[in-house]
Amino acid sequence: MEFHHQPVLLQEVLEALQVREDGVYVDGTAGGGSHSAAIASRLTTGRLIALDRDPDAIKAASQKLAPYPQAQVVRANFDQMDSVLQSLGIDGADGILMDLGVSSHQLDTPERGFSYHNDAPLDMRMSQEGRSAKDLVNGLEADELSRIFFDYGEERYARSIARAIVKARQEAPIETTLQLADIIKYAMPPAARREQGHPARRCFQALRIAVNGELDHLEQGLVHAFSCLKEGGRMAIITFHSLEDRMVKRQFAKWAKGCICPPDFPVCVCGHKPEATLVWRKAVEASPEELEQNPRSRSAKLRAIVKTTTG
Ligand SMILES: C[S@@+](CC[C@H](N)C(=O)[O-])C[C@H]1O[C@@H](n2cnc3c(N)ncnc32)[C@H](O)[C@@H]1O
Ligand SMILES: [Zn+2]
Known part of the structure; x- marks a missing residue:
């Protein structure tokens, strides 16, 4: 490699x-x-x-x-x-x-699940052990998710994104990076989606910080x-x-x-x-x-x- x-x-x-x-x-x-x-x-x-x-x-x-x-x-x-x-x-x-x-x-290896550009299992663990992004996204309460997105990503729409995640996972677990990126994107108002940079950027950073402590x-x-x-x-x-x-x-x-x-x-x-x-x-x-x-x-x-x- x-x-x-x-x-x-x-x-x-x-x-x-x-x-x-x-x-x-x-x-x-x-x-x-x-x-x-x-x-x-x-x-x-x-x-x-x-x-x-x-x-x-x-x-x-x-x-x-x-x-x-x-x-x-x-x-x-x-x-x-x-x-x-x-x-x-x-x-x-x-x-x-x-x-x-x-x-x-880490970013360029899709299987590591750090990137919202490629579809891959939601992972983000640098040490390749412990709780993954998938575990957090499917396991944490809406309040905890919202706090992570706000505190570590300074994401303005942290609460609606957290609520959208909880709603989506009631249907089926959120497994992949692109699934999550889409949920994040559509939980934002349309104008915010069109702002510069990928709409999931801040939440992905926040999750990565949380997954890796x-x-x-x-x-x-x-x-x-x-x-x-x-x-x-x-x-x-x-x-x-x-x-x-x-x-x-x-x-x-x-x-x-x-x-x-x-x-x-x-x-x-x-x-x-x-x-x-x-x-x-x-x-x-x-x-x-x-x-x-x-x-x-x-x-x-x-x-x-x-x-x-x-x-
Ligand atoms: C930006 S890269 C470093 C690149 C490196 N300076 C080079 O020249 O290739 C950051 C690296 O730090 C590692 N890392 C992040 N937090 C760490 C920690 N708490 N302990 C040990 N390694 C850590 C990551 O796994 C990643 O490989
Ligand atoms: Zn003194």
């Missing part, structure tokens, strides 16, 4: 991580291994540990990284990064990358990854939607601020020092050249920090 993945914001990631040839690096989202390969090719005595929760990604990344003995691929959720590194006898990382969300391969894993993953960083170590995160970016932005700001005193305190009494500095004040986005070459970079945002050196 071959992944056709153009690594997003690659030059910017390399600038953020400042890869040292003898350093220890972790790619928490190996995918097709393109970012990983770029890091591994800069190592001599260093090491790269590439994680992914998707067995297909593990195969693809292993193939891509085969020429680099410095690289090791491990199937794991990135929120387990600390225990993975411990089990490998690694006591800290000089750089950590997470390129979040769904890979081109993406925000929970990210919240945990950030904290665990930071705990794995050595002093002076660097962490770079690429997000693809505002919910993820907000989480990364807030967590980075918290580490960079240090002080946890209430905002109305005239002086700091908590004594907490900043734990990190931001590499860029604002998120970095794809250049016009990259946008032209790779439309999937359109919503990508990169943020990076450096862990403070205390000694």
